[in-house]
Amino acid sequence: MTTLLIKNAYIVSMDDHQREIPEGGLFIRDGIIQQVGSEAELPKTADEVLDLKGHVVLPGLVNTHHHFYQTLTRAVPAAQDANLFNWLKTLYPIWARLTPEDIFISTQTALAELALSGCTTASDHLYLFPNGSKLDDEIAAASEIGMRLQASRGSMSLGESKGGLPPDSVVDSEENILKDSQRLIEKYHDAKTGAMTQIVLAPCSPFSVTSDLMKQSAKLAREYGVHLHTHLAETEDEEKFCMQMFGHRPVGYMQEVDWVGDDVWFAHAIWVNDEEIRVFAKHNCGVAHCPTSNMRLASGIAPVKEYRAAGVNVGLGVDGSASNDGSHLLAEVRNAMLVSRVKEGLTGYSLSNDPNRKLMTAREALHLGTRGGAAVLGRNDIGSLEAGKCADFFAVNLNKLGYAGMHDPVSAIVFGQSINVDYTVVNGKFVVKEGQLVTVDSGTLIEKHNKAAKRLLAG
Numbered sequence: 001m002t003t004l005l006i007k008n009a010y011i012v013s014m015d016d017h018q019r020e021i022p023e024g025g026l027f028i029r030d031g032i033i034q035q036v037g038s039e040a041e042l043p044k045t046a047d048e049v050l051d052l053k054g055h056v057v058l059p060g061l062v063n064t065h066h067h068f069y070q071t072l073t074r075a076v077p078a079a080q081d082a083n084l085f086n087w088l089k090t091l092y093p094i095w096a097r098l099t100p101e102d103i104f105i106s107t108q109t110a111l112a113e114l115a116l117s118g119c120t121t122a123s124d125h126l127y128l129f130p131n132g133s134k135l136d137d138e139i140a141a142a143s144e145i146g147m148r149l150q151a152s153r154g155s156m157s158l159g160e161s162k163g164g165l166p167p168d169s170v171v172d173s174e175e176n177i178l179k180d181s182q183r184l185i186e187k188y189h190d191a192k193t194g195a196m197t198q199i200v201l202a203p204c205s206p207f208s209v210t211s212d213l214m215k216q217s218a219k220l221a222r223e224y225g226v227h228l229h230t231h232l233a234e235t236e237d238e239e240k241f242c243m244q245m246f247g248h249r250p251v252g253y254m255q256e257v258d259w260v261g262d263d264v265w266f267a268h269a270i271w272v273n274d275e276e277i278r279v280f281a282k283h284n285c286g287v288a289h290c291p292t293s294n295m296r297l298a299s300g301i302a303p304v305k306e307y308r309a310a311g312v313n314v315g316l317g318v319d320g321s322a323s324n325d326g327s328h329l330l331a332e333v334r335n336a337m338l339v340s341r342v343k344e345g346l347t348g349y350s351l352s353n354d355p356n357r358k359l360m361t362a363r364e365a366l367h368l369g370t371r372g373g374a375a376v377l378g379r380n381d382i383g384s385l386e387a388g389k390c391a392d393f394f395a396v397n398l399n400k401l402g403y404a405g406m407h408d409p410v411s412a413i414v415f416g417q418s419i420n421v422d423y424t425v426v427n428g429k430f431v432v433k434e435g436q437l438v439t440v441d442s443g444t445l446i447e448k449h450n451k452a453a454k455r456l457l458a459g
Helices: 068-073 084-095 100-116 135-145 174-188 211-224 236-246 250-256 274-283 291-296 304-310 329-346 362-376 409-415 442-458
Strands: 003-012 020-029 032-038 048-051 055-059 061-063 119-126 148-155 197-203 227-232 264-268 286-289 314-316 393-397 423-426 429-433
Touching: 003 393, 003 409, 055 362, 055 409, 061 314, 061 329, 061 362, 068 084, 068 100, 068 119, 068 442, 084 236, 100 119, 100 135, 100 429, 100 442, 119 135, 119 393, 119 423, 135 148, 135 174, 135 197, 148 174, 174 197, 174 211, 197 211, 211 227, 227 250, 236 250, 250 274, 274 304, 286 304, 286 362, 291 329, 304 314, 304 329, 314 329, 314 362, 329 362, 329 409, 362 409
Parallel strands: 003 048, 003 055, 061 119, 119 148, 148 197, 197 227, 227 264, 264 286, 286 314
Antiparallel strands: 003 020, 020 032, 055 393, 393 423, 423 429
């Protein structure tokens, strides 16, 4: 048995009671939190004792939507000022050159960035597999970093020749997709509490897969008890596509193909109406809110306030690093709060006299990034600092210039300019310590990553 004691920290539990303990700590044994409390309540010794005086400690952030491979195609000149469909059309041919090594390297780069931003669990959506690439490449890379991974076996089967958006060169047959999906579940999926790897089935989007693949994927996922994920209602263009192709708006189409339930979550979900929000709430569908990407591609602002009021679980996602150009989940928390306030302003907040109409707070934004994300992924073993839960957390030293003059230690890390964290711990093990990655050599990784990125763009 190994034990770890965190002491003298400002603990933000995010539990049901929203406990905050100014001079508190955690006692951890074999990757599981045993106690959360004040100094007087905790043991005095452990195999490792870490004094975090001046630090705020929060549950590890949960990233509910990403495309790791896109770290290789950030700020591509031709895709910098495009909307979603044109952005995709520009990048698909570049992504067709990806190799298994590219998948491995980009996964480590994305996860390293996420870890430095306080993330401990990440869901990735890998939906194209050129030149022998497999989801196995990503899973192997993640295991070296030491972070929890919800590995989504994405897919595209509806190429341009059949009326879809992606070129035929990056789509696969539905037979191969379903066969590989089953193989991955049987080989890697861990349903136990504290699982480090879980498999998700994730046909890419309504404009890149057929209705039959959606239905068959849902059937397979439910046979094995794994979750389902896809992009939905990201742009108005998608709404028009679904009406023309399927005769339904995006949410109605999901109902048609058996894609509603507490085992389903959707990325973006911006262009929805009140009735569709009620559908999500009725069937316990989750939403991955990606504010930075949605701003970058001019897609719109998701109705997060309305979702939460209806009881819909909402988490945060940095989305693909070619539509965000970064993988900083703490920055996503900040942007979620700010863009929510922009949306309120656009609907006349400053003129409202309604006492119940309030702006999103820093703590509410942190809830999206922690418990909200855990709920979206269907995990009750992460997302808060409580006895019996996984020892996943991050810590930020507030004795820094950017936090000088901040009067609320919790709100400081949201209102303040987002910076890298000082500690990230997953399963009781350090991934980031004293601001440095400890599971991978960042210098070597950057060199390999830049070399691969230049090769991809050169053609």
